[in-house]
Amino acid sequence: MALTLYNTLTRSKELFEPLDPAHIRMYVCGPTVYDYAHIGNARPIIVFDVLYRLLKHLYPAPAHKVTYVRNITDVDDKINARAAEEGVSIEEVTSRTIKQFHEDISALGVLEPDVEPRATDHVDAMISMIEKLIAKGHAYAAEGHVLFDVPSMPEYGKLSNRSTDDMLAGARVEIAPYKRDAMDFVLWKPSSDDLPGWDSPWGRGRPGWHIECSAMSEAYLGEEFDIHGGGVDLVFPHHENEVAQSRCCFGTKTMARYWMHNGHLQVEGETMSKSRGNFLTINDQLRDWPGEVLRLTMLKTHYRQPFDWTVKGLRESQKNLEKWYDQVKGAKVGQVDEDVIAALSDDLNTSLAFSKLHQIKDAETMAGTLSLLGFSLDIKALNSKTKATGEVDEGLIVELISQRLAARAEKNWAEADRLRDEIVNMGVVIQDSPEGTSWEVKR
């Protein structure tokens, strides 16, 4: 099955041809750990998980190997600011946030990346890259900083498709006096005593944002690799700068061959922001919904498309999953549907993949396909009480339900309906079935 991927670098869909078919290599920019991950952060996590699963399917072991690296940025000024704000150590902020991050995304049905490197473990590699860049005339030290010399790289701007002239015209930030060129960006900056710092040829300091990904991708995937992913906002400056650093340092023609970027999402029609009060974290959403519902909702829209995160959409996903899981109940996990693979192979057309999924009649194929897509097939987990359940009086509900069952046994329908209404008024829905009466918090 031919896989095509949209490549930001060429702004077109291209046939995926791995550098080494025996070893497919993918790098995705992970979180900066200073706060709960929001649902926007969940998009690349889920989207690239699907790509990882698809690659493993198309390039199966043992003939092939797929290596997926997703980093953790644990040195950053936002982290420092958060620590200062709370009066706690930087380690406390990062370790707490990393733990929370892992906990949150584990509910989303994502496979763990093969490597999850942390920036702070790779500072030496960053320093040696910076030294190399200086030696090759692509970087210079000034006032304790080291800057990348943008004019030294003629192809700068190729990934984000913009000229430095355009960028300067639109610039709205004042230019630091130590920069030779307005576009130059920081590779290394000095740290005061209260900030995290490492000894370096330029004094005690810390790395700039972009160099970590150049160093870590090289460490685990090599100087050139296949796929590099992240959110669209990272195209510029982050990825553009990564390309500049890596290519100039290693003297390569490319850093990654295929650059993939997921679009942003909105919440109920509005841009998500803290000031609007619609800043939804993954953790918030998991209080109300099973992780798999979040996963399906995220994948219903093609990854490059912007989309609107709504309760209505989540409800629909929940219904879809209930139906599918009901269909596979008791079936063994069979083959993967070829139409679904074909849809995914066309630049991860997950929307089309799910519409094909709706057409699957065979329970085993359904199970196999859902499983490839990262769904658990566990209807109990899907219907299990969410964390929001803690906000209702469970004991009372169970009591009312048993009273209603007694009323029904006596065919006292008026009393049974009155009890149902009482339960509904508490925000709880009940359902009768041959196996008994179940209940859940209404969403």
Place this chain on the structure above:
RNA sequence: GGCCACGUGGCGGAAUGGUUACGCAGCGGAUUGCAAAUCCGUCUAUCCCAGUUCGAUUCUGGGCGUGGCCUCCA
């Protein structure tokens, strides 16, 4: 201001130079003590204007609208 992406039925969302996608909701029916679930059936669409074409939702140009990026936000 510069650059980029997008605009399909009530909602989500594919595909396509000419023929009903699909899902959710709605509506009708079966079933159910009542509901839920399930099953059967069913209505509604391609932002506006111009051009190319026998024919455009699909290609080209313009307009309007939405979103994103323009130094650290996925």
